[in-house]
Amino acid sequence: MEMKERLQGLIEKNQLGMLRMRLEALHAPDVAELMEACTRERALLVFRLLPKERAAETFAYLPPERQQALIDAMRAGEVRQVMEHLASDDAADFLEEAPAGVVKKALDGADRERRAQLAALLRYPENSAGSLMTADFVELHDRLTVGQALDCVRKRGPRAENADVLYTIDNTRHLTGAVRLIDLVCAEQIHRVSDVRDARVVSVGTQVDQEEVAAAFRRYDVAQMPVVDSEGRLVGMITVDDVLDVIEREDTEDMEIMAAITPQEKPYLSIGPLQLAKSRIIWLLVLMISATISGRIISAFEQVLQSAVMLTAFIPMLMDTGGNCGSQASVMVTRGLALGEILPKDALRVLWKELRVSLIVGAALAAVNFARILLFEGVGAQVALVVSLSLLATVICAKCAGALLPLLAKQCRLDPAVMASPLITTLVDTASLLVYFCFAKAMLGL
Amino acid sequence: MEMKERLQGLIEKNQLGMLRMRLEALHAPDVAELMEACTRERALLVFRLLPKERAAETFAYLPPERQQALIDAMRAGEVRQVMEHLASDDAADFLEEAPAGVVKKALDGADRERRAQLAALLRYPENSAGSLMTADFVELHDRLTVGQALDCVRKRGPRAENADVLYTIDNTRHLTGAVRLIDLVCAEQIHRVSDVRDARVVSVGTQVDQEEVAAAFRRYDVAQMPVVDSEGRLVGMITVDDVLDVIEREDTEDMEIMAAITPQEKPYLSIGPLQLAKSRIIWLLVLMISATISGRIISAFEQVLQSAVMLTAFIPMLMDTGGNCGSQASVMVTRGLALGEILPKDALRVLWKELRVSLIVGAALAAVNFARILLFEGVGAQVALVVSLSLLATVICAKCAGALLPLLAKQCRLDPAVMASPLITTLVDTASLLVYFCFAKAMLGL
Numbered sequence: 108m109e110m111k112e113r114l115q116g117l118i119e120k121n122q123l124g125m126l127r128m129r130l131e132a133l134h135a136p137d138v139a140e141l142m143e144a145c146t147r148e149r150a151l152l153v154f155r156l157l158p159k160e161r162a163a164e165t166f167a168y169l170p171p172e173r174q175q176a177l178i179d180a181m182r183a184g185e186v187r188q189v190m191e192h193l194a195s196d197d198a199a200d201f202l203e204e205a206p207a208g209v210v211k212k213a214l215d216g217a218d219r220e221r222r223a224q225l226a227a228l229l230r231y232p233e234n235s236a237g238s239l240m241t242a243d244f245v246e247l248h249d250r251l252t253v254g255q256a257l258d259c260v261r262k263r264g265p266r267a268e269n270a271d272v273l274y275t276i277d278n279t280r281h282l283t284g285a286v287r288l289i290d291l292v293c294a295e296q297i298h299r300v301s302d303v304r305d306a307r308v309v310s311v312g313t314q315v316d317q318e319e320v321a322a323a324f325r326r327y328d329v330a331q332m333p334v335v336d337s338e339g340r341l342v343g344m345i346t347v348d349d350v351l352d353v354i355e356r357e358d359t360e361d362m363e364i365m366a367a368i369t370p371q372e373k374p375y376l377s378i379g380p381l382q383l384a385k386s387r388i389i390w391l392l393v394l395m396i397s398a399t400i401s402g403r404i405i406s407a408f409e410q411v412l413q414s415a416v417m418l419t420a421f422i423p424m425l426m427d428t429g430g431n432c433g434s435q436a437s438v439m440v441t442r443g444l445a446l447g448e449i450l451p452k453d454a455l456r457v458l459w460k461e462l463r464v465s466l467i468v469g470a471a472l473a474a475v476n477f478a479r480i481l482l483f484e485g486v487g488a489q490v491a492l493v494v495s496l497s498l499l500a501t502v503i504c505a506k507c508a509g510a511l512l513p514l515l516a517k518q519c520r521l522d523p524a525v526m527a528s529p530l531i532t533t534l535v536d537t538a539s540l541l542v543y544f545c546f547a548k549a550m551l552g553l
Numbered sequence: 554m555e556m557k558e559r560l561q562g563l564i565e566k567n568q569l570g571m572l573r574m575r576l577e578a579l580h581a582p583d584v585a586e587l588m589e590a591c592t593r594e595r596a597l598l599v600f601r602l603l604p605k606e607r608a609a610e611t612f613a614y615l616p617p618e619r620q621q622a623l624i625d626a627m628r629a630g631e632v633r634q635v636m637e638h639l640a641s642d643d644a645a646d647f648l649e650e651a652p653a654g655v656v657k658k659a660l661d662g663a664d665r666e667r668r669a670q671l672a673a674l675l676r677y678p679e680n681s682a683g684s685l686m687t688a689d690f691v692e693l694h695d696r697l698t699v700g701q702a703l704d705c706v707r708k709r710g711p712r713a714e715n716a717d718v719l720y721t722i723d724n725t726r727h728l729t730g731a732v733r734l735i736d737l738v739c740a741e742q743i744h745r746v747s748d749v750r751d752a753r754v755v756s757v758g759t760q761v762d763q764e765e766v767a768a769a770f771r772r773y774d775v776a777q778m779p780v781v782d783s784e785g786r787l788v789g790m791i792t793v794d795d796v797l798d799v800i801e802r803e804d805t806e807d808m809e810i811m812a813a814i815t816p817q818e819k820p821y822l823s824i825g826p827l828q829l830a831k832s833r834i835i836w837l838l839v840l841m842i843s844a845t846i847s848g849r850i851i852s853a854f855e856q857v858l859q860s861a862v863m864l865t866a867f868i869p870m871l872m873d874t875g876g877n878c879g880s881q882a883s884v885m886v887t888r889g890l891a892l893g894e895i896l897p898k899d900a901l902r903v904l905w906k907e908l909r910v911s912l913i914v915g916a917a918l919a920a921v922n923f924a925r926i927l928l929f930e931g932v933g934a935q936v937a938l939v940v941s942l943s944l945l946a947t948v949i950c951a952k953c954a955g956a957l958l959p960l961l962a963k964q965c966r967l968d969p970a971v972m973a974s975p976l977i978t979t980l981v982d983t984a985s986l987l988v989y990f991c992f993a994k995a996m997l998g999l
Contacts, residue, residue, distance in 0.1 A: 132753060136772050169870070177616050257738065264735045271717035271734065271776075288717065288734050289710045292703065305580060325722065325801065326582050328794035330717075330776040347793050348774035351800070355771065358804040359888055366884035367877050374883050374894040376902065380909035387881050388914050394877055395918055401869035409862050416855050419865055423847035423872060423982050430876070431813050431840055431975050435833050438812035442805055444974070448820040466832050472841055479845070533999050536869050552780035 114141055127156045135161060139168035147176050155185075161191030170377075171204040178209050181426050183405045187216030194268050195350065196241040199228035228343075236320050237313035239353065240334045240343030243268045247275050247300050249283055254296035260288065269346050274333045275304045280340040282333055284308050309484050310335050313342060317353045322447055342389045361445060363528035365438060367394065401426075401536045408544040413551045417486055418547055421494045422540070428472065428538045429501040430532035436461055436509030437531050441523045444513060451518045454511065461510040462503070469502035500546075501539035510533055560587055572826060573602045581607060585614035593622050601631075609638030617650040624655050627847045633662030642687040642713050642795065645674035665767055674789075683759035684765050685799065686780045686789030689714045693721050693746050700742035705733065715792050720779045721750045726786040728779055730754050756781050763799045766903050768893055770796045807891060811884060811973035813840065840975050847872075854990040857999045863932060864993055867940045868986070874918065875947040875985040876978035882907055882955030883977050887969045890959060897964045900957065907956040908949070915948035939992045946992075947985035954980055 130138060130153070138157065142150040154162055154177060166174060166189055178186055188214055190198060202210055202225060214222060223433070224242045231237025245263050247256045256273070264270035266300040273291070275284045284304035296302045310333045311320050324332065324347060334343040360370040367390035371378055378386075405412070405422075412419055440457060443449035449457065473495040482492035509531050513523035547553060559694040563572040568732045576584060576599070584603065588596040588611070600608055600623060611634055612620060624632055636644060636659055648656055648671060660668060670688045677683025689837055692703045711715035719737070721730045730750035740749045756779045757766050770778065770793060780789040813836035824832075849966070851858070851868075858865055887901060889895035895903065919941040926937035955977050959969035993999060 134753060134755065134773055136774075260720060260735065261739050265739055269776075289706065290736070292734070293707050293711055301970075304932075307580060309580065325797050328582075328797075330715075330793055335833060347776055347797075349831070351771050351774075351793075351797075354797070354800055354804075355892065358800075359892070362808060362888050366880045368881050368885065375889040376895060376899060376906075378914065380906055383906065383910045384913040384917075387878075387910070388917055389880075391874060391914060391918060392875055393922060395870060395922065396925070397875050398870040398873040401873075402866040405866040406863065409865075412858075412865060413862050416859050416862075417852065419855075419858060419868075420848040420851040422839060422865075422868060422988070423851070424844040426869060426872060427847075427975075427979060427982065428837060428841050429846040430978070431837055432833075434812045434975070435814050435837075438808050439814065442808050443699070443821040446801065446805070449822060453822060460826055460829065461898075464655055464833070467826065467830040468837060471830075471834055472837060476841065479842070523751055529873075529880070532876070533873060536873065540869070542997045 110539055111141060118145060118153065126526060128430065130156055133166040136168045138165045142169065142272045143173060147180065149498055151177060151180050159188050160192050163189050166193060167197035174201050175205050175209045178213050183215060186212055188216055191264060194241055195224055195228060195243050196239065199225055203229060231313055234317045235313060236311045236317065236334050237343070238317040238343045239267045239320060239349050242343055243372060245270050245273050246341055247273050247286070249275050249277050249301040251300045252296065253291055253294045253298045253300065253303060256291055256300050260291070263403035268346070269331050272331055274341055274344070275300055276341050282308065282310055282335050282339060282341045285333070308333065312337065320345060321350050321353050321357065359525045362432045362440070364522060364524035365441065367391065367529040390529065391484055394533055397533045398536065404537060404540045404544065411544055411548055414553050425497060425501055425539045425543055426536050428498060429505045429535040432465070432468065433505035433509035433531035433535045434500045434527065436506045437513055437527045440510045441513045441527055444517050451514055454514045457514065458507060458509050461506045465503040465506035469499040472502060473499045493550050497539065497546050499541040500542045501535065505535040554718055557587060564591060570604060577604055581610040582614045584611045588615065593626065594840050595962050597623060597626050601982065605634050606638050611799040612639060613643035620647050621651050621655045624659050629662060632658055640687055641670055641674060641689050642685065645671055649675060654733050657873050669779055673823055677759055680763045681759060682757045682780050682791060685766060685795050686723065686791045687714045687787055690790035691716050691719050693719050693732070693789055695721050695723050695747040698742065698745045699737055699740045699744045699746065699749060701735055705735070715777050715790070718777055720754070720787055720790070721746055722787050726779050728754065728756055728785060731779070744791045754779065758783065764803055766791060767803065804983060807887070807970045810968060810970035811887065813837065813975040818970045836891050836975065843979045844982065848987055850983060850986045850990070857990055857994055860999050861997065871943060871947055871985045871989055872982050874944060875951045875981040878911070878914070878948045879951035879955035879977035880973065882952045883959055883973045886956050887959045888972055890963050890969050897960055900960045903960065904953060907952045911952035913947040914946040919945045920946060935997060939996050943989040943992050945987065946988045947981065950984045951981040
């Protein structure tokens with residue numbers, strides 16, 4: 108914090124020598140944060156003080172608008188240098204967001220090979236393994252000796268995004284295995300790569316969804332993973348830093364969908380109120396309209412309520428408890444599905460579990476509720492019984508619906524998170540009111 | 554899937570030679586999954602077919618009960634071998650969970666140094682950087698030449714959990730920087746380590762909370778990070794695979810707390826119904842009791858309802874919409890706080906944003922609602938106006954409360970997730986009913 112203010116001071120006073128020295132001690136994300144807090148002119152000034160490689164690294168951490176403004180403001184030679192040193196996946200991410208004019212300027216100085224590489228990366232569908240991968244990796248031919256392989260690593264490794272694990276290929280560029288750099292360093296120079304590599308390498312296809320990629324990283328505890336095309340040929344590598352971003356985004360998305368929000372790409376504070384309102388209103392409208400079904404049920408039983416208005420007082424408690432029970436079950440099942448801990452085929456096991464849970468929970472809540480009404484509400488035991496039995500039935504409905512709907516969604520290839528709390532709350536409301544009024548009518552003879 | 558069944562077949566038919574060969578092609582987590590699906594005797598049989606190092610690796614992926622059963626069933630010599638090859642952080646995790654008898658057996662064959670190392674790891678508080686780190690890393694003294702450093706890596710690297718980045722220390726074991734193995738491989742042998750290392754290394758203290766560790770990994774895009782004690786001396790290293798686990802656990806925990814569930818350590822399907830019921834009932838009770846406040850409000854306005862029972866029909870819609878609006882705001886703010894995108898000092902900015910959002914959303918919903926009531930409900934324009942104005946007020950209350958309560962919780966060093974949907978729903982219910990009845994009383998002259 109203090110550091111940042113001191114740097115801001117140096118920028119304002121134009122003490123460039125001192126500033127350059129101070130910048131050297133900073134990491135790329137910290138420099139990017141500093142630049143974001145400056146005006147565009149000052150950000151360019153800071154950017155120009157950075158050594159070439161660090162400038163490109165920092166560029167990758169800036170938000171798209173800032174990247175585009177920088178490219179816009181730089182000379183052709185500067186742009187070429189940034190683009191040259193930018194990791195290929197970061198370059199592709201930038202190009203994807205940029206308007207045509209900026210793209211043209213950014214690619215003007217690039218050689219043919221680089222253009223082809225970036226064009227290839229840009230062709231993969233969003234959220235696929237192909238769109239996450241980098242083309243800056245080191246591949247080793249099986250036939251090389253360890254000594255030759257190390258020479259190859261020395262030549263290409265420093266440019267690669269990560270050269271800790273090297274992937275091995277055969278004559279047809281098919282992925283044959285992986286070898287850790289440390290194992291190459293430790294092996295005898297005259298061995299063949301094919302003798303030291305591990306053939307048990309986990310890879311993903313270019314078309315695989317990023318959620319599956321994240322699951323594979325989690326399962327196999329790796330820091331990078333090779334990407335192969337549909338024929339098994341090595342085409343790229345995914346590094347774990349990008350997977351961390353995917354997990355953060357996916358989890359945020361799930362939480363937002365579960366709270367009836369259309370997911371947003373940007374952080375909360377940088378979304379305008381109109382955009383925020385848009386992301387929230389659709390579901391609110393849908394849910395508001397469907398909540399009128401509960402209203403219809405109440406209207407239908409107006410006669411019952413008219414003769415016993417005190418029954419109305421228990422409606423909020425019934426509705427809230429039902430909603431809460433439903434979201435507990437749906438959130439646990441949705442998360443279990445997302446992590447692969449629950450599969451659609453487990454539906455019956457889940458239902459059986461929730462049935463038992465809801466009996467225990469429902470009975471306990473109903474008992475407490477019965478006692479509370481008798482002691483504090485000053486109504487008869489019959490009313491207390493009606494409310495408590497309705498509560499038990501509501502809890503059972505809520506938990507079973509909460510558990511089954513996400514599973515059903517998954518089975519229909521919808522996002523299970525859509526079935527979470529708000530939708531289930533609305534459903535459960537209807538069910539609980541119906542049960543409540545029917546019980547009241549039958550047991551109180553209204 | 555098919556592979557697993559074929560392996561199960563080999564186990565049943567006791568075809569050990571074939572089984573051993575097949576196991577060689579599997580990764581440790583896959584072998585662990587296979588063992589989990591077997592009886593304990595068969596799991597032990599599979600385990601004994603694995604080469605020593607892979608056996609230890611597989612051991613780390615087994616759930617605690619399975620680990621304890623294996624150690625229990627193995628001979629002293631076998632136990633020693635597993636414990637020797639187990640990464641120190643995995644060994645510490647296992648020892649932490651195991652009962653005294655198993656711990657004694659596991660440590661019986663360990664030498665003094667290893668015991669001291671594990672004891673040190675076990676001393677760190679749960680969820681701290683110290684409890685996540687491994688002691689199996691390679692440190693290089695600044696004074697070494699690159700050639701000497703590579704010799705050191707060759708000797709100790711293969712035993713380390715990760716030797717892709719090596720940490721450098723001075724005479725007093727203080728962390729001075731980091732050097733990538735690839736840079737050592739590329740450097741001139743006669744250079745000093747101090748010439749090739751990068752002094753800008755991000756480290757964490759042993760006492761730092763795991764959420765902060767995860768945030769640092771996310772921010773700096775690293776695959777491992779050194780851990781230092783309070784005096785800045787290098788004591789361990791955290792690898793990104795453990796951070797992935799932390800993020801998964803923390804996100805699950807946040808989702809569970811937001812759905813009023815006491816967080817559970819185990820995956821859904823392996824938790825018994827009684828345990829599940831216990832994790833859910835506390836919050837349900839608290840919320841059920843607090844929902845009776847809404848009931849009290851309704852009782853207090855019984856007179857109003859008696860004279861206009863049709864007002865009851867709009868209660869569910871008002872309550873549901875208020876609850877949904879509140880959870881939208883609270884989930885976005887809670888997630889923003891968890892990711893460090895929102896800080897408590899942003900409270901006013903957040904409030905201002907939510908106020909504008911709620912005006913837009915509230916006005917739109919109220920308008921739709923007004924039209925709908927007039928067109929389909931067959932009640933007067935005055936009633937429609939009361940309901941719509943109450944709706945607007947409810948939306949504003951809900952969004953502001955939903956945004957502010959998590960911020961308040963954070964400020965008071967509570968978990969912001971506790972303030973999410975269910976608690977806010979209960980609060981908003983009370984507010985919306987109060988507003989509704991007051992408006993009705995005043996505007997309809999009841």
